[in-house]
Amino acid sequence: MSELDELYQYMVLDHNNNPRNFKKLENPDRAANGYNPICGDKITLFLQLTNSGNPGESLITDVGFLGSGCAISKASASMMTQSIKGKSQAEAEELFSAFRNMITKAPGSDEHNYDKLGDLSILSGVSNYPSRVKCAILSWHALRAALDGEGASISTE
Ligand code: ZN
Numbered sequence: 001m002s003e004l005d006e007l008y009q010y011m012v013l014d015h016n017n018n019p020r021n022f023k024k025l026e027n028p029d030r031a032a033n034g035y036n037p038i039c040g041d042k043i044t045l046f047l048q049l050t051n052s053g054n055p056g057e058s059l060i061t062d063v064g065f066l067g068s069g070c071a072i073s074k075a076s077a078s079m080m081t082q083s084i085k086g087k088s089q090a091e092a093e094e095l096f097s098a099f100r101n102m103i104t105k106a107p108g109s110d111e112h113n114y115d116k117l118g119d120l121s122i123l124s125g126v127s128n129y130p131s132r133v134k135c136a137i138l139s140w141h142a143l144r145a146a147l148d149g150e151g152a153s154i155s156t157e
Helices: 003-017 071-084 089-103 111-128 130-148
Strands: 030-036 041-051 058-068 152-155
Touching: 003 071, 003 111, 030 130, 041 071, 041 130, 058 071, 058 089, 071 089, 071 111, 071 130, 089 111, 089 130, 111 130, 130 152
Parallel strands: 030 152
Antiparallel strands: 030 041, 041 058
């Protein structure tokens, strides 16, 4: 097994067993539900947004999620919450694009994009398992739905 494979397995297990930001926010500014019918993964994502001081720019000052599903969906959601906390809405959208390009092996995506993804790049191995891509990206779709508007629900289908 390669080092990256070992790291991948370790991180997925660790975040699945001990998900970060696994909590409901009591008064979230935004929330969204996500559902992946292929695997049965469910997530509810909560965001606290605060104006950054720049007109029209919000920062994600707190984030939480609840849900049930496979290890990859839960680990991916946990890692996502860590990576978007403190980011602006625009930065979070950029991470979404970079992450999606990575796990769908989009043309033009290469390891340069991995740099900005930090720990999230560990999930690049998911791209070798097309059936798990929807598990890994579920929380990110929920994030975008939450950023787009309140009370949104998305399905990966
Ligand atoms: Zn799944």
